[in-house]
Amino acid sequence: MNTFRQRFVQNKTAVVCLIVLAVICLAAILAPVIAPYDPTQMFQEHRLEGSSGQFLLGTDQFGRDLFSRIIYGAQVSLLVGVSSVAISVAFGSLFGLLAGYFGRWIDSLIMRVMDVLFAFPEILLALAIVAALGPGMVNTILAIGIVNIPIFTRIVRGAVLSIKNLEYVESARVIGASTKRILFLEIFPNASAPLLVQASLAISGAILTESGLSFLGLGIQPPDPSWGGMISEARRYMELAPGMIVWPCAAMTVTILAFNLFGDALRDLLDPRHRSK
Amino acid sequence: MMQPQTEKTPLLEVKALKKYYPVKRGLWGRAGVVRAVDGVDLTVYPGETVSIVGESGCGKSTTGRCILRLIEPTEGQIWFEGTDISRLSQDRLRQMRRHMQFVFQDPFASLNPRKTIRQILSDPLIVHGIGSARERKQRVEEMMEVVGLSKSHLDRYPHEFSGGQRQRIGIARALILRPKLIIADEPVSALDVSIQAQILNLMQDLQREFQLTYLFISHDLSVVRHISDRVAVMYLGKVVEIADKKSLYEKPAHPYTRALLSAVPIPDPDAVRERIILEGDLPSPANPPTGCTFHPRCPSCMEVCKTTPPPVKEVGEGHLIACHLDVTG
Numbered sequence: 001m002n003t004f005r006q007r008f009v010q011n012k013t014a015v016v017c018l019i020v021l022a023v024i025c026l027a028a029i030l031a032p033v034i035a036p037y038d039p040t041q042m043f044q045e046h047r048l049e050g051s052s053g054q055f056l057l058g059t060d061q062f063g064r065d066l067f068s069r070i071i072y073g074a075q076v077s078l079l080v081g082v083s084s085v086a087i088s089v090a091f092g093s094l095f096g097l098l099a100g101y102f103g104r105w106i107d108s109l110i111m112r113v114m115d116v117l118f119a120f121p122e123i124l125l126a127l128a129i130v131a132a133l134g135p136g137m138v139n140t141i142l143a144i145g146i147v148n149i150p151i152f153t154r155i156v157r158g159a160v161l162s163i164k165n166l167e168y169v170e171s172a173r174v175i176g177a178s179t180k181r182i183l184f185l186e187i188f189p190n191a192s193a194p195l196l197v198q199a200s201l202a203i204s205g206a207i208l209t210e211s212g213l214s215f216l217g218l219g220i221q222p223p224d225p226s227w228g229g230m231i232s233e234a235r236r237y238m239e240l241a242p243g244m245i246v247w248p249c250a251a252m253t254v255t256i257l258a259f260n261l262f263g264d265a266l267r268d269l270l271d272p273r274h275r276s277k
Numbered sequence: 278m279m280q281p282q283t284e285k286t287p288l289l290e291v292k293a294l295k296k297y298y299p300v301k302r303g304l305w306g307r308a309g310v311v312r313a314v315d316g317v318d319l320t321v322y323p324g325e326t327v328s329i330v331g332e333s334g335c336g337k338s339t340t341g342r343c344i345l346r347l348i349e350p351t352e353g354q355i356w357f358e359g360t361d362i363s364r365l366s367q368d369r370l371r372q373m374r375r376h377m378q379f380v381f382q383d384p385f386a387s388l389n390p391r392k393t394i395r396q397i398l399s400d401p402l403i404v405h406g407i408g409s410a411r412e413r414k415q416r417v418e419e420m421m422e423v424v425g426l427s428k429s430h431l432d433r434y435p436h437e438f439s440g441g442q443r444q445r446i447g448i449a450r451a452l453i454l455r456p457k458l459i460i461a462d463e464p465v466s467a468l469d470v471s472i473q474a475q476i477l478n479l480m481q482d483l484q485r486e487f488q489l490t491y492l493f494i495s496h497d498l499s500v501v502r503h504i505s506d507r508v509a510v511m512y513l514g515k516v517v518e519i520a521d522k523k524s525l526y527e528k529p530a531h532p533y534t535r536a537l538l539s540a541v542p543i544p545d546p547d548a549v550r551e552r553i554i555l556e557g558d559l560p561s562p563a564n565p566p567t568g569c570t571f572h573p574r575c576p577s578c579m580e581v582c583k584t585t586p587p588p589v590k591e592v593g594e595g596h597l598i599a600c601h602l603d604v605t606g
Contacts, residue, residue, distance in 0.1 A: 021461045167387035170347055171450065175401040246458035 014265035028074040035068035039225045046242040058243040069225040070251050076226045080210040081203040087145030093153020097183050100160025114150040122147050123212050130218045140219045144206045155198050158193030194255040200263025204256035227252050288490050289321040293436035294353035296343050311563045313339045315514035326491040328501040336496045341460045341602045351520045376407050378451035382463040388435035395431040424449040441472035467566035498541045510534045511561035513570045531577050531598045
């Protein structure tokens with residue numbers, strides 16, 4: 001049998017996406033080393049400039065280096081994306097497992113609460129939560145995390161419903177396994193493929209929502225760089241310095257695309273039924 | 278009621294086992310019940326193989342699952358070696374499970390696709406805290422050879438095996454705790470005929486080697502004939518006839534058993550035989566017929582059958598039927 005690594009290497013999409021994601025992550029982590037300038041440092045005499053030797057991607061309306069700001073913005077985007085989805089996955093999985101496995105009133109209670117959360121448009125709910133908690137990075141993460149819980153709950157619940165009556169779950173009960181063991185060792189691993197795909201989609205979604213919030217001025221607060229905030233500021237200077245809007249948008253597109261494609265590739269690789277092929 | 282007169286102590290004694298499922302008809306309809314298992318009595322002695330046969334939907338699988346409390350029975354007692362397991366707490370029940378195991382029908386659904394065979398076979402030992410890691414490894418490897426597989430296959434995943442091999446793994450998992458009783462729910466019906474014989478022979482060899490007691494659930498009368506010591510015939514949630522294999526196949530007493538047996542093909546084109554064709558379908562267990570539940574389809578139905586449930590009577594040694602007919606075994 002091929003090892004996971006061998007199969008991974010054969011999948012070109014996965015490899016390319018992993019490299020792209022690795023570059024973005026490294027850039028974010030090593031931002032202080034890579035970025036030529038402080039992201040908030042203003043060069044008054046170089047406002048709204050295009051690409052040049054001094055400023056790789058040009059400057060914004062205050063003369064801040066766009067390249068440095070995009071790299072620091074990646075930090076924010078990735079941090080918000082990954083941590084908010086981690087919150088959603090953790091709570092969503094737990095609720096989904098409980099609702100799907102135990103059914104009855106536990107299921108009704110959890111799913112009705114999720115329906116209420118689901119009834120709000122994603123960005124509106126995130127806006128409401130941030131408005132209540134106040135703007136800032138931690139609250140943005142919390143808000144986006146909460147907003148995405150229902151999706152994961154539903155996905156896990158659906159998977160659990162289809163798995164819990166299978167004979168291998170029954171066989172785990174026959175050998176005397178505890179409910180906890182059945183939930184986490186028999187059912188959850190088999191429900192994780194759709195979860196993983198959804199997680200990668202949700203990371204890109206979360207990055208988008210964060211940008212949306214920052215664009216509306218409720219997410220990451222200026223002068224800290226974030227892609228959404230940069231796009232928002234760039235609107236007024238689009239014609240003078242198109243680079244101001246093009247580069248943050250490009251960074252976001254590449255990141256989101258990489259997460260989405262990587263999730264799809266992972267799904268194919270992790271499904272044991274595809275292993276022998 | 279339905280017990281043969283024997284001196285031995287039974288390993289398993291099921292008394293008046295019932296499983297009713299509540300149903301609602303329509304949105305505001307009255308709630309009714311489906312009587313999947315409706316008062317089954319069964320005794321199994323150590324070392325023997327008792328089979329339950331019947332059409333699909335007669336409640337034979339539900340009976341098997343209720344005995345292990347995979348499905349909670351509605352009523353009845355299940356005595357296993359002097360303990361009434363129908364009353365055990367979940368914790369005690371989990372500890373008891375090592376003595377009673379189950380072999381499932383579908384070898385493709387009964388193994389977790391994300392676990393290697395080694396993990397699947399080690400799980401029962403881990404759950405019951407048996408042995409050190411090294412002892413477990415050894416026991417798992419031994420068990421693979423016992424069921425006729427190579428230990429070099431231990432690190433593969435279930436999808437890499439054929440149906441017959443998977444069923445061997447299912448049997449190995451059931452055996453690894455050294456249980457006394459194994460309930461096998463149609464263990465060969467999902468397999469090719471040529472593989473069926475292999476698995477049945479393996480089960481018989483294992484029975485001798487490990488002194489196992491089998492409760493074998495099947496709809497296939499020729500398979501049952503091959504493996505059983507005693508056979509119980511179920512119809513609509515009730516046992517209608519129970520006898521040792523020889524008298525059941527040679528002198529079936531209940532009209533339903535006779536009809537079932539007459540449907541078994543005989544591998545001789547010239548053989549003359551009388552086929553009893555049953556009319557109609559299995560009635561709905563949500564609304565069973567009055568009196569004897571078999572009476573609408575019974576070729577020898579009498580007036581009394583329509584109103585009074587049949588008594589259980591002995592027509593031969595250990596040969597019991599639930600029927601109004603005056604049969605001598």
